[in-house]
Amino acid sequence: MKKELVNNLEFVALSREKIVSEIGKVIVGQHEIIDQLLIALFSGGHVLIVGVPGLAKTLLVKTLASILDLKFSRIQFTPDLMPSDIIGTDIIEEDLETGRKHFKFVAGPIFANMILADEINRTPPKTQSALLEAMQELKVTVNGRDYFLEPPFFVLATQNPIEQEGTYLLPEAQLDRFMFELRIDYPSYDEEKQIVVETTAPEVSQPEKVLERNEILELQKFVRMVPAPDHVVDYAVRLVRASRPKGEFATKMVKDFVEWGAGPRASQFLILGAKARALLRGKPVPTIEDVKAIAYPVLRHRIIVNFAAEAEGITSEDIIADLLENVSES
Structure with a gap:
């Protein structure tokens, strides 16, 4: 093994x-x-x-x-562009021998x-x-x-x-x-x-498969x-829960400037991404550093700031920086 x-x-x-x-x-x-x-x-x-x-x-x-x-x-x-242009649609097709008509699905580019x-x-x-x-x-x-x-x-x-x-x-x-x-x-x-x-x-050089x-x-x-150590999973969950203004781990900045925090899917992606990042670097298990390294791309579109944040020019990336600085690793 x-x-x-x-x-x-x-x-x-x-x-x-x-x-x-x-x-x-x-x-x-x-x-x-x-x-x-x-x-x-x-x-x-x-x-x-x-x-x-x-x-x-x-x-x-x-x-x-x-x-x-x-x-x-x-x-x-x-x-x-219409939904059928993406997923496809049914068209009527006639059987040339019998003359019977039936629906045929034509797949879209998806x-x-x-x-x-x-x-x-x-x-x-x-x-x-x-x-x-x-x-x-x-x-x-x-x-x-x-x-x-x-x-x-x-x-x-x-x-x-x-x-x-x-x-x-x-x-x-x-x-x-x-x-x-x-x-x-x-x-x-x-x-x-x-x-x-x-x-x-x-x-121009052409890439190979x-x-x-x-x-x-x-x-x-x-x-x-790939197994994820408990302390790494705990950190990822705390980090995501800290992004919610009514959560038990919320920082002062989150309470003041966040309308909606990230959901459970963010925790899942933090761990999956940390596993993949570890493997790509030849490591058998992910660490907290792997979670931190992908925090911005995972969280930046999931944290919605409120009007007060917009008025002061505070973005979701500022919130993530605050979380990475203040959420405990243990």
Whole structure:
């Protein structure tokens, strides 16, 4: 058993190294974002990526899909997009021999392993919610019939934070389905110079496939098999409960500036993500440091600040910083 564990740890670490290397052929920098994407992938979670135009959000997702042997589908969200455009619909089909007509289900682009939901806030809530059942249940329902999606199923949604005209805020229920909210910032001077040099050269490197679908499924199972020490689970639960203004662990800042704190799904994702992060670093069990490392992407979209916080310019990230500083590790 010990030899098998060591072999699995080595396989995970080697896979991470290969994936990062292949992504690096196309994407310059963004090391932390790439690491968090891999944590979410191996945890079986979904990711919301927020960043201004031109920061390679879409390119990053397409590159990751090309490296993994998964069926990829891109959905460009627009104001006139309908739920049936995403999940599919029934059409009437006529049998040429008998002349009898019957309904036939035509699957939509959601029937893939990796979904890029590009500019998800450009479409109304009715269409956004078409993703809800698929993200949580791995199935869609059309006219009372269930159609199951093939695992692994991974939704990566992008969102532009600066253009609010013609956009629709994501419903809280859907935001909570995303394991991480990742925020991509501008590259450094050296990185931007490298981007310009590489993208204006005659040839651009093409990434190679690294993992097969079955290997990804095995890695996801392996993550769940990793034991989480009690003190790590206790810390994750305390951290999440401390984000609730009426909770027993709430800090003064939370009581003063938070309208709604994170729910139990945040605790689940903190532990799952900590397990995946530990494995990606060759560790057999997660630590409190692994939980702290993913606290921002797990909690930033789950903590809703009140009017007093908005008036003083206090954001959910300020609340998370306060929690990490004041919630006891023991």
